[in-house]
Amino acid sequence: MLKPAFLTGRWVWIPAALVVAIGGWFTWQAIWGAEKPPEYQTAEVTRGDLEVTISSAGKILPRETVAVGAQVSGQLNELFVEAGDFVERGDLVARIDATIAETNVEASEAQLRELEATRKQQQASLGLARANFERAKMLFENDAVARADFEAAQAEYTVAQGRIEAINAQISRQSSTLRAQRATLEFTNIYAPISGTVVSLEAVEGQTLNAAQTAPTILTLADLSIMTVETDVSEADVLRIEPGQDAWFTTLGDAARRWPTTVRQVLPTPEVLNDVVLYKALLDVENPESRLKPQMTAQVFFLTGAARGAVLVPVTALQTSPGRGQRPGGAQGRQTAEAGQGRPARTGGGLMQAEASEPATPRGGGRDGGNRDAMRAAREANPDAEPGMVLVMTADGTPRPQPVLVGLRTRTHAEIIQGLEPGQIVVTGEVSLQRPAGPPQGQQRGGPPPGMRRG
Structure with missing residues (x-):
């Protein structure tokens, strides 16, 4: 009777041990087993307009301003205008005794x-x-x-x-x-020297004016139909600004509206403020609706380059290339090997780094040869463009290095002259995956836990 009881207890624990062992194996595989594929941040290649600008801040002032004064002494008997009135040239504005x-x-x-x-x-x-x-x-x-x-x-x-x-x-x-x-x-009769708006009154009726030494100012006239933007340009940017250059500006009151204009003049004499050398740039703009007022603050953008209907990608999609002279081996060698296998190499920040050289292609014609010829022709047509590299997502979800020719570039987007088409998906970054600590010391990567055999 004892033997069957012993046999019964033995056969009960054997299946339980196998279940525990199999569960531990799958748990280990889930944690330290096969490496999870990386996840990527991507963006779509689009088509649009790109502008490269130099920005500066300035003030809006009337282009023509005249201080109307008195040439004779005496009491100001009559003042025929008020601030804000528009007068024509030759109109009587004041009379002195x-x-x-x-x-x-x-x-x-x-x-x-x-x-x-x-x-x-x-x-x-x-x-x-x-x-x-x-x-x-x-x-x-x-x-x-x-x-x-x-x-x-x-x-x-x-x-x-x-x-x-x-x-x-x-x-x-x-x-x-x-x-x-x-x-x-x-x-003794004061007439308007120009057609314009009375922007200020410096004298009132009954005031005695003394013109013996200096001509006292009675009022100030300004032609508000044409305004001038005076902006300060640093010495680092002034060499890229010249008369006739296109520009535009916005105001604090209406930041959504662009006011197109051109550079009229860059004054040769600088102004030094706290050891900073600044040059005055003057830009004229028509103001038929009198929307622009004197002393308004303007944010000016000087246009140094523009591309219309260009192929655009985020600047984060442009990959940096490893420095020359780096040999395979170690961390750099592994990154190069991964890039050569079509996998992006990971950097410390989680962003990809790809080879800058074109992928090896067979000699002769074919599609790859045509791409090379197109790239060479694009470089000859755009000598100022720079070669670059992006990672293009393929149909199976893996990134592939793609040489490109980069034109204009801003802080957010870059123009791709050759190498990409709108609608393609490019990699802009890699999502960093938090993995648990590796297996205990002495346990090999890819092997089962101690005491467990590979099935």
Whole structure:
């Protein structure tokens, strides 16, 4: 009776041990067994526009601004405009008290009339002196008068001519004085020198203006139909900016609207602020709707390169190539070997690194030969482009190195001149997989746990 009980207990534990052993084997395989395939971050190759720009900040100012001042002293009697009013060139905008100026004009006119009356008297004396001289000359030629009487008549006639010339000079001088005083009287009326908007008023009615030393400013006119953006450009970027270059800017109040413009001038004299050398660039823009106001802040973008309808990829898709002279072996050797097998090599940050050289292709024609010829032709047509490498996802889900020719590049996207087509999927990064610690020391990778045989 004891033997069957023993046999019964023995056969019960054997299946249980096999179940435990098989479960441990599958658990080990799940944790330390076959290596999980890597997961990739990808992006689709698209077609779009690309712009390479230099950015700077500036201020919006009127291109033409005039400070309207007073040329005569006196009290400001009338001011006909207010801030914000639009005036045409020649419009009367202000008037200064003209009492003193009018008095001076009246006095000069009276003096001029007096001189003209004196000239009439002198003209009469000149006529009499001429007649006496001609009579004395005739008598002297006929020996009917003494030489002394003839010479006296001649001298009297010459003096009369000199008096007329002197009075004419006095009249000319007085006429000039009168014109100046009339101009001073006209200066009491202030007219707009340009067509524009009154942007500020510096004087008020009743204020006394003193123009003895400097011309006091009454108001400021600005032509707001054309605005100028003054922006500071660093010395590192100024050599890439030149007159006529395309640019655009936005304002803080309407960042979604682009204002296209061109560079009018780059001022040669820099401004040094805290040892930073800055150059002024001037850009003009039409402002028909008066949306742009003086002193607005503008974010300016100078266009240094543009591509329309280009093939675009994220810049993270461009793979770096290993340095020359690296030999296979170690970590670098494993990365090169993996890339040669069509698998991307992993870097410490989880991003891929692929060979920069073109994949080996058989000599002769065929599709690979055509790709090489197309790449060579693209390089000759675009000498400024740079060769690069991307990883293209194949139909079976594995990345394949693909040589490309890279054109313009921004912080986010790059132009692919040759090598890719829209719709392809490129690798932009690898998702890092957190794996548990390796098997205990002495346990080989890929083998079963101790005490378990491979089935």
